[in-house]
Amino acid sequence: MLLKTFGWSFAVTALGLVAAVFYGGWEAFGIVAILCILEISLSFDNAVVNAGILKKMSPFWQKIFLTVGVLIAVFGMRLVFPVVIVAISAKMGPIEAVDLALNDKDRYQQLVTDAHPSIAAFGGMFLLMIFLDFIFEDRDIQWLRWIERPLAKLGKVDMLSVCIALIVLLITAFTFATHAHQHGGAHVDKAQTVLISGIAGLITYMVVGGLSGYFEDRLEEEEEREHEAEEEARRSGKQASAVTLAGKAAFFMFLYLEVLDASFSFDGVIGAFAITNDIVLMALGLGIGAMYVRSLTVYLVRQGTLDDYVYLEHGAHYAIGALAVILMITIQYQINEVITGLVGVVLIAWSFWSSVRRNKALAAAEGGAEGSDDKAEVSSGV
Numbered sequence: 001m002l003l004k005t006f007g008w009s010f011a012v013t014a015l016g017l018v019a020a021v022f023y024g025g026w027e028a029f030g031i032v033a034i035l036c037i038l039e040i041s042l043s044f045d046n047a048v049v050n051a052g053i054l055k056k057m058s059p060f061w062q063k064i065f066l067t068v069g070v071l072i073a074v075f076g077m078r079l080v081f082p083v084v085i086v087a088i089s090a091k092m093g094p095i096e097a098v099d100l101a102l103n104d105k106d107r108y109q110q111l112v113t114d115a116h117p118s119i120a121a122f123g124g125m126f127l128l129m130i131f132l133d134f135i136f137e138d139r140d141i142q143w144l145r146w147i148e149r150p151l152a153k154l155g156k157v158d159m160l161s162v163c164i165a166l167i168v169l170l171i172t173a174f175t176f177a178t179h180a181h182q183h184g185g186a187h188v189d190k191a192q193t194v195l196i197s198g199i200a201g202l203i204t205y206m207v208v209g210g211l212s213g214y215f216e217d218r219l220e221e222e223e224e225r226e227h228e229a230e231e232e233a234r235r236s237g238k239q240a241s242a243v244t245l246a247g248k249a250a251f252f253m254f255l256y257l258e259v260l261d262a263s264f265s266f267d268g269v270i271g272a273f274a275i276t277n278d279i280v281l282m283a284l285g286l287g288i289g290a291m292y293v294r295s296l297t298v299y300l301v302r303q304g305t306l307d308d309y310v311y312l313e314h315g316a317h318y319a320i321g322a323l324a325v326i327l328m329i330t331i332q333y334q335i336n337e338v339i340t341g342l343v344g345v346v347l348i349a350w351s352f353w354s355s356v357r358r359n360k361a362l363a364a365a366e367g368g369a370e371g372s373d374d375k376a377e378v379s380s381g382v
Contacts, residue, residue, distance in 0.1 A: 005299045008066070009291040016288045023280060031276050035285020036292070038337060043293045045323070045344045048316035049130070050257055050293075051300035061250040062298055069258060070294050077262050078286040082279065085119065086111045101279040108279070117180040117190040117331045118197035121172070124327035125165060125201035126259070129209075131321035132161035143314035143354060162202070168328070169198040176332035187332070194331060208259050211252045261290075310358065315351025319344035 003010075013036070020032040054062055087097035090111050101108045135148065136155025142148040154160060173191045180190035276282060300306060306313055322343045326335055 005302065006292070006295045008070075009288075009295045012291045013288050016284045020281065020284055023284075024278075028278075028281055031278075031281050032285040032288070035276070035282065036288040038341070039286045039289025040292050043289065044296070045316040045319035045348055046261060047293045047296040047300065048306070048312050048348065049260065049320065050297040051306055052313050052316075053253060053257055053260075054297055055301045055306065057250050057253060061254060062301065065254060065257060066294050066298055069254070069261075070291060072258055073261055073287075073290045073294065078290060079279070079283040081262070082108075082112055082282075085115045088115075105278060114182050117177060118193050120327040120331050121169070121177075121194040121197035122201035122204075123262075124172075124324045125169060125198040126205045127320050127327070128165050128168060128324035129161060129202060129205040130260070131317055131324060132164055133209075134317040135321070136161055141310050143311040143351060148314075162206075165202060169195065169202070172328045172331065173198070176328060179332050181330070181332055181334060190331070204259060208252070208256050211255075214252075308359070309352055309355035311351040311355040312348065315348040315354075318351075319347045322347065 016036075017029055017032060020028040024031075050065075054065060057065070083094065083097045083101055086092070086100060086108060087094050090097070090100075092100070100111075135151050138152040138155065139148070142152075173195045177191040177194035178189050179187040180194070182188055323340065326340055326343070329335060
C-alpha cells in the first residue's frame, strides 16, 4: 500500500536529487532537499483538506489528481507561475521573463518579491473563504465546541463569510498594504493592488467553489434518480441507463482542488527565495515536495484516516485560516517560513491528538456498556 501510493514520489525524489547533483553539485543537492522539506511542512494541511474533497471522487479521478494534477502543480505553480508573475508585473514577454529567470536571478527575485502583495492578497482571500465557509457550517462533529457552536449559529446569516472576508480585505488594504514590503526593505503603498487582487481571489473562490458545489448537488440528485431507475428496471426486467453527470461533477471538483493547491503554494514559492533564487533548483525542490503532498492526500483517502481521526479536517481548516491571516500580514512584515509551517503542524497535531483521545473515550464507553450487559445477563441467569 505504501509503495503503491508513494512509489511515484520516491521515483521523482531520486530523479530530482540526481538532476540537482548534475546541475549544481552537492550544494544544489542540499538546497533541493531543504526546499522539499519546506514544501511538505507548509502544505501538510493542504493534503488533509484535499483528502476531504478527494474521497468523494472516483478512483479514476483520484489517479487524474495524482498524475495530471501533479504536472499542473509542479510545472504550473512551481515553475510557470513565478515566471508569469514576473512577466505581468514587469510588463515583459514570457520569453524575456524566462531569460531573466535563468540569467539574471537577482533581478528575477526582486520582481517576484515586489509582486508579493498581490499574490498574498489573492491567495489569502481564497484561503480565508475556505476557512470561513467551514467554520460557519453546522456540523454533527465539532472539535472546539466553545468556538464552533456559536459560529455555526451565526453561519445561518446569508453571505456572512463574504461580508467578513471583504471587511478583512478592506482592513488589510488600508493598514498593511499602505506600507507593503518590497525588495531591499523598502515600503510602498499597494492598497489599490491588494484590493483588486483580493477581490479577484474572492471571485475565483465563488466561481470555482460554486460550480463544484452545484455539480456535486446535481450528481447526488442524479444518483438518487439512477437508484430509483435501477429498482424499476429490476422489477420490469429492463436495463437502466448509466449516469453521465459524474464526469462534470468530478471535473469541477478537480478544478477546485487545483485552485486550492495553487493558493497553498503561494507561500512556498515566495518562501523558497529565502533559500535560493535559482528557478531550476526551486522547481526541483518544490516539485518533489508537491509530489509527496499529492501522495499523502491519496494515502489519507485510501486508508480512511479522516473517518478514523475526525478532528483532522477541523485542524487543517484552522491551519488554513491561520495561513490566510499570515499571508495578509506578510504584505507589510516578513514572517519566517519556519513559523508558518509550525503553526500548521501544531494545529494538525493537536487535532490528531484530540481525535485519538476521542476514539479512546468512545472505545472505553463501548467496553463499559458491553461489560454492563454481560453482568446483567449473568445476574438474570442466576
